[in-house]
Amino acid sequence: MSVAQRPQPRPGVLAIEAYVPGKSTAPGIARPIKLSSNETPLGPSPKAIAAYHAAADQLPHYPDGTARPLREAIGRAFGLDPTRIVCGAGSDDLLYLLARGYLVDGDEAIYTTHGFRIYPIATLSAGGAPVVAAETNYTADVDAILGCVSERTKLVFLANPNNPTGTYLPFDEIRRLQRALPPHVILVLDAAYAEYVRRNDYESGIELVATSENVVMCRTFSKIYGLAALRLGWLYGPAPVVDVLNRIRGPFNVNTPAMAAGIAAIEDTAHVEAGRAHNDRWRAWLTEEIGKLGLEVTPSVANFVLIHFPEVKGRSAADADTFLTKRGLILRRVVSYQLPHALRLTVGSEEANRLVVAALADFVGQS
Ligand SMILES: Cc1ncc(COP(=O)(O)O)c(C=O)c1O
Numbered sequence: 001m002s003v004a005q006r007p008q009p010r011p012g013v014l015a016i017e018a019y020v021p022g023k024s025t026a027p028g029i030a031r032p033i034k035l036s037s038n039e040t041p042l043g044p045s046p047k048a049i050a051a052y053h054a055a056a057d058q059l060p061h062y063p064d065g066t067a068r069p070l071r072e073a074i075g076r077a078f079g080l081d082p083t084r085i086v087c088g089a090g091s092d093d094l095l096y097l098l099a100r101g102y103l104v105d106g107d108e109a110i111y112t113t114h115g116f117r118i119y120p121i122a123t124l125s126a127g128g129a130p131v132v133a134a135e136t137n138y139t140a141d142v143d144a145i146l147g148c149v150s151e152r153t154k155l156v157f158l159a160n161p162n163n164p165t166g167t168y169l170p171f172d173e174i175r176r177l178q179r180a181l182p183p184h185v186i187l188v189l190d191a192a193y194a195e196y197v198r199r200n201d202y203e204s205g206i207e208l209v210a211t212s213e214n215v216v217m218c219r220t221f222s223k224i225y226g227l228a229a230l231r232l233g234w235l236y237g238p239a240p241v242v243d244v245l246n247r248i249r250g251p252f253n254v255n256t257p258a259m260a261a262g263i264a265a266i267e268d269t270a271h272v273e274a275g276r277a278h279n280d281r282w283r284a285w286l287t288e289e290i291g292k293l294g295l296e297v298t299p300s301v302a303n304f305v306l307i308h309f310p311e312v313k314g315r316s317a318a319d320a321d322t323f324l325t326k327r328g329l330i331l332r333r334v335v336s337y338q339l340p341h342a343l344r345l346t347v348g349s350e351e352a353n354r355l356v357v358a359a360l361a362d363f364v365g366q367s
Contacts, residue, residue: 011105012124019117022332029328033352036332037228038163038193038304041349042275044226045268048261052230055257063256070254073263074234078206084236086245087254091192091220091233094245095157096122098188098216101244102154103128109155110148112140114165114337116190119157128154138298138306139167142177149181156181159190160205161197164334164344166300170201171208178208178215186241189217193302195224195272196279202301206236213238221258223303224275225265230258279303282347289357290345293364304346306339307331307360315364317343323363329356 022036067087075082088094099122103109107128111119113135120130133145140158161168178187189205205217216237222228232254235245286305287297296308309317321333321343332344345356
């Protein structure tokens with residue numbers, strides 16, 4: 001068969017650089033410490049684990065295709081109308097659905113230089129064109145985003161806080177962006193790390209969704225709730241957008257055990273608070289201790305920090321990654337985020353955090 005005769009994917013698909021998840025193994029190390037995927041060191045609420053187990057007797061049955069019990073629990077927890085919530089198999093699912101629902105061939109979706117990798121992937125897989133807006137000091141720049149808007153723009157993807165930089169935009173900047181966007185452009189506020197943010201000028205998106213027609217907010221159970229394996233996310237948006245996503249999503253895109261665990265997790269507010277308190281303490285400690293080693297750390301409001309390394313042989317991010325991996329400490333390389341000189345470190349357990357700082361001290365000392 002000639003190449004031309006082979007089945008051909010839609011245009012754009014072969015331009016996708018496939019997503020590479022954080023590493024979870026280190027050669028020769030039986031139990032490495034994984035700090036490469038922004039998972040919580042506290043694990044899920046014990047109540048979520050119990051609910052997951054209890055759902056085992058439901059396995060022969062299809063899930064509630066509307067995810068109603070989960071949407072109602074989210075509605076109660078956040079004071080939201082459950083009919084304006086869509087649940088997904090992770091928030092990734094919802095990002096893909098937005099691209100599929102709103103991009104017609106060649107339509108543009110804007111994201112920022114160091115924005116989450118799924119945005120261009122979802123855009124290209126829907127036949128759209130990703131457009132990159134420059135950042136300033138590793139932070140999204142509203143004017144740069146607005147400068148990228150064209151007649152073909154349909155979506156703006158913005159992680160707030162952003163992964164992998166950990167930086168955020170205050171609410172007045174988000175509102176300025178929303179007000180200046182043409183009304184037919186959907187502003188996607190991806191608030192995967194919202195629970196970790198402790199800033200008075202931060203707003204996850206709930207306020208803006210409630211008061212506008214073209215904003216959606218995505219949230220996840222993979223981070224502070226510790227349910228990454230179950231693939232659970234949700235979106236809050238205007239009724240017409242919710243209607244579109246409900247038409248095109250998989251009819252059973254959220255499974256029963258995930259829903260049961262998600263409901264228990266969201267109701268265990270003490271566990272969420274414990275995760276937040278742990279993160280506050282250790283993110284500050286890591287930032288300070290790593291800074292003392294002479295390495296620059298971007299100030300983060302999330303559950304990870306971005307560490308910058310000199311682009312010097314023997315002292316680079318790649319060298320540090322090799323050094324740390326040999327000690328069983330797995331951080332995240334972020335070359336595909338246009339950050340070849342940096343590593344992203346998830347805030348871990350006390351033991352993990354201390355091991356990382358000690359290892360980095362050795363790395364800096366020996367190099
Ligand atoms: C900014 C951002 N959005 C979305 C996600 C996806 O999360 P989920 O596990 O819900 O698909 C992540 C996960 O790393 C993320 O960092």
